[in-house]
Amino acid sequence: RVVVPERDALRYRTESDPRGLIADMRQQLDHLGDSASSARERDLLWLMGTAAVNVNDDTALTEAVLRLDSLASAQHFSLAAASAGFLRSRQLIATGIGDGISEALRAAAKVQNDSNPVVRAWASYNLCDAYAMSDKARSALSLCEKAQDAYRELGDTWGLAQAENDQGINFANLDQAENAIELYQRSRQHFASIGMDQLVVMVGDNMARMYLKTGRVREALALSQTPLAQELATGRVSDALVSRANIATDYAALGQPALALSTISIAVTDARAAGMDGLLPDLLARRSQMNERAGHSAQALVDAREAIRLLGEHNAKALRADEAALETRYAGRERELRIRTLEHQNRLQDLALKTARAQAAERTEAQQHQALIGMVVKGVSVALILIVGLLYLLLRAQRRHAAELRIQTLRDPLTGIENRRAFMQRAMALLGDGHASRQPHVLMLIDFDHFKQVNDSAGHPQGDRVLSLVTGYLNRAVAATGHVARIGGEEFAVLCPRLGAEAGLRLAETLRAGVAALPLPATVLLDHITVSIGVALFDGSQCHDLSSWMKAADAALYSAKSFGRNRVVSSTVLH
Numbered sequence: 001r002v003v004v005p006e007r008d009a010l011r012y013r014t015e016s017d018p019r020g021l022i023a024d025m026r027q028q029l030d031h032l033g034d035s036a037s038s039a040r041e042r043d044l045l046w047l048m049g050t051a052a053v054n055v056n057d058d059t060a061l062t063e064a065v066l067r068l069d070s071l072a073s074a075q076h077f078s079l080a081a082a083s084a085g086f087l088r089s090r091q092l093i094a095t096g097i098g099d100g101i102s103e104a105l106r107a108a109a110k111v112q113n114d115s116n117p118v119v120r121a122w123a124s125y126n127l128c129d130a131y132a133m134s135d136k137a138r139s140a141l142s143l144c145e146k147a148q149d150a151y152r153e154l155g156d157t158w159g160l161a162q163a164e165n166d167q168g169i170n171f172a173n174l175d176q177a178e179n180a181i182e183l184y185q186r187s188r189q190h191f192a193s194i195g196m197d198q199l200v201v202m203v204g205d206n207m208a209r210m211y212l213k214t215g216r217v218r219e220a221l222a223l224s225q226t227p228l229a230q231e232l233a234t235g236r237v238s239d240a241l242v243s244r245a246n247i248a249t250d251y252a253a254l255g256q257p258a259l260a261l262s263t264i265s266i267a268v269t270d271a272r273a274a275g276m277d278g279l280l281p282d283l284l285a286r287r288s289q290m291n292e293r294a295g296h297s298a299q300a301l302v303d304a305r306e307a308i309r310l311l312g313e314h315n316a317k318a319l320r321a322d323e324a325a326l327e328t329r330y331a332g333r334e335r336e337l338r339i340r341t342l343e344h345q346n347r348l349q350d351l352a353l354k355t356a357r358a359q360a361a362e363r364t365e366a367q368q369h370q371a372l373i374g375m376v377v378k379g380v381s382v383a384l385i386l387i388v389g390l391l392y393l394l395l396r397a398q399r400r401h402a403a404e405l406r407i408q409t410l411r412d413p414l415t416g417i418e419n420r421r422a423f424m425q426r427a428m429a430l431l432g433d434g435h436a437s438r439q440p441h442v443l444m445l446i447d448f449d450h451f452k453q454v455n456d457s458a459g460h461p462q463g464d465r466v467l468s469l470v471t472g473y474l475n476r477a478v479a480a481t482g483h484v485a486r487i488g489g490e491e492f493a494v495l496c497p498r499l500g501a502e503a504g505l506r507l508a509e510t511l512r513a514g515v516a517a518l519p520l521p522a523t524v525l526l527d528h529i530t531v532s533i534g535v536a537l538f539d540g541s542q543c544h545d546l547s548s549w550m551k552a553a554d555a556a557l558y559s560a561k562s563f564g565r566n567r568v569v570s571s572t573v574l575h
Ligand SMILES: Nc1nc2c(ncn2[C@@H]2O[C@H](COP(=O)(O)OP(=O)(O)OP(=O)(O)O)[C@@H](O)[C@H]2O)c(=O)[nH]1
Pocket: 447, 448, 449, 450, 451, 452, 453, 455, 459, 460, 461, 462, 463, 464, 467, 488, 489, 490, 561, 565
């Protein structure tokens, strides 16, 4: 057995135990504290009102409607206002007094803008119900379709089954029996799936009418009798009236006119007693037909006239115009809402478009940014390469400059030959290598004779000229065998590695004679210039280092000067 889900239990009781529910609701309402929410109070009142409509409890219904109205105005609570409206509408439709549809339309309009889908589904169903119960099947069809969709979307089986039942009623009113049976069956299945057996029976009653129409009379009668018993037991007067009328119709169809007539008469009497004027015309019309079939023409006419009179009252012109105006307004409002939805969708699409554009712009910007970064990276790379290149060039220039300076520190600026420092380095390097050869190294110290006279007579610049001239000669003469360096003002040194004593002395003599033979420019005011040369050998035995070697050469030079100048003296001669 399927158990009714908890959330449906109370609304199920509006059908299965309406009186008990009214009592419970009253009690709960009496004990509602001041802090109770309006929503809770409205829920209790709605359940109480719904149950009251089902059992024609005017007192409970009036109480529920009044309290809902005051809740609505005190709290500006449109759901409460709509609930009161729908209850009034149900009452008007059930009793057949006044204009139930207008009331329902006004109620629906109050919550038309509600954002809660549950409220919208509820309003949609109540509107469907109002039209269906007012036999306005054509208008009701789309409303009940909408209600089914809304409940299906919410997963509300109870609501869906109710809307399906109403849709079945609409098809029945349009004489589309097969469609009606299909909807009733769906409704019964849905009610059965949530354990609402009494509602399964109630819809079965409706289905029975359709069986009757399609010739399945016995099935119809069987389906109708169960609900009647149930409705009588729960005090659902109007439903019981309808069921009884249906059973009467079943009897008539089964060829039992007397039974049909007595049954429908009970229904008519009950309806009068309960003041169910809304149902009365239909009951009277049916009884009129049954009287006619049973041959009671006079009684048939009385019933028919009364039915027409009641229907006439019910469908007064003014009310119909009211209804039409309300319907138009409602449809207009629906259109407005649709337009608003479309506008909203347009705005959303517009927004989506703008977002897409913004994203595209962002992407472009990002790409430009990337490109910029790429350019900057390239620029920086080029700059770095340039800087590296420049640094390299600078370094090279500096190296060259340093090399230049190094050279300069080793050269004599006047003559362009090596200076004293270069000579010392060269001589030390030579001695540092050790002495592996049999031939000794030769060192000559060359000093100009009476050079002071040149300066004194011809001037210092002319002295310079003579120095350069003689240097040029010495350089050329020595090039193949050694190096010349200017180691003092007018003092020169010639270093000839591994030249040997004999060749060394020969070279010294050649140099002395060569200088003496050098023609001098007229400005020097001298025919020729001579030099004295001291020669010292280095063979690793007599001299041990540069200092002693230099001393030996110097001593030889000194001797040359002493012996009268313009001559070569070897240090070996001195020993
Ligand atoms: N024009 C010129 N004269 C120089 C240079 N260096 C040294 N002298 C001169 O050379 C002369 C050297 O003179 P002294 O040392 O007295 O010797 P001297 O006159 O050559 O005589 P002895 O060496 O004794 O034969 C000085 O007058 C210096 O001024 C130079 O670079 N240019």
